[in-house]
Amino acid sequence: MSGRRFLSIGECMVELSQAGDGLLRKGFAGDTFNTAWYARACLAADWSVDYFTALGDDAMSDEMVAFIETAGIGTSLIRRIRGKTPGLYMINLKNGERSFSYWRDNSAARSLAADPDCLREAVESADVVYFSGITLAILPQEDATTLLAEIRRAKAAGKLVVFDPNIRPRLWSSYDVMHATISEGARSSVLVMPSFDDEAAHFGDDSIDATIHRYKALGAVNIVVKNGADGVRLNFAGEETFVPAEKVKKVVDTTSAGDSFNGAFLSRYLETGDAPAAARFAAGVAARVVSEHGALVVKEKLGLSSGR
Ligand code: ADP
DSSP: SSSSEEESSSOOEEEEEEEEEEEEEEEOOOOHHHHHHHHHSSSHHHHHHEEEEEEEEEHHHHHHHHHHTTOOOBBBBBBEEEEEEOOOOEEEEEEEEEEEEEEEEOOOOOOOOOOOOEEEEEEHOEEEEEEEEHHHTTOOHHHHHHHHHHHHHHHTTEEEEEEEOOOOOOSOOOOOHHHHHHHHHHHTTTTOBHHHHHHHHOOOSSHHHHHHHHHHTTTTTTEEOGGGGEEEEEEETEEEEEEEEOSSOOOOTOOOOOOOOOOOHHHHHHHHOHHHHHHHHHHHHHHHHSSSSSSSSGGGGOOOTTOO
């Protein structure tokens, strides 16, 4: 059981948020990176957690690599591309409402699958491979095809391949490409972890049953459907379980609720194989994450026991 590697594939961006007095605070975040962060916080030390992306050779890329390393997440597989820079987003606050501006069209991460050998080396080194609909959305179509072929190879090799559809229509060239590529992502995976809100809004599911049936029909063996404060539904090898969300006194910031749930869930599931227990644990971690500001809540505030 020792020496296993969890690999998350996607884009981590520079985050600018309001720090008061017109000042901006710099951070780093992105769906697949957030999940790696929580997996690292919750997994035992005999697991390594690595992030796979592409970055540039500028000072901001160096800073991001240093930040990822400080979080205990491996960076040795990250591709560096001369002349490129990381993507950037800003959180705007107006009358208490948050909105987001993105500068990611030319980000280095868009080339993360452009070197197939590099990608293969990373995927082959892992026991668990995690990616999302955002990972697929940012890639040129032929690179998404390359990544999906590598993902299918990983599944065929018996690795646990985990996919969060994370549907973001604005990142896709058309609805049809989005639908087809996300469906292919799910078909290529073993465990699919969608959020019901997204699936209802963009794929027209009128119930959680509909989401489960759609992903089952595509060939996913195991499905976890997250539904915010209404808990999660698990379907593992056909067996259904409902796990409620934890009560939260005051929801402060729901950024990365789903990402943290995924990371915490996987950490327990990988160690015990008990999906309902893993979901109960993850509901506790996600409840703490929505009670704090920001995407990345430090380990000390996650209420983990026994040194995790
Ligand atoms: P996403 O961020 O992907 O939309 P959800 O909103 O479904 O994901 O949230 C993921 C998990 O976070 C939920 O399953 C739940 O455990 C927790 N969570 C989210 N919102 C709340 C809330 N208001 N109260 C308690 N837990 C929450």
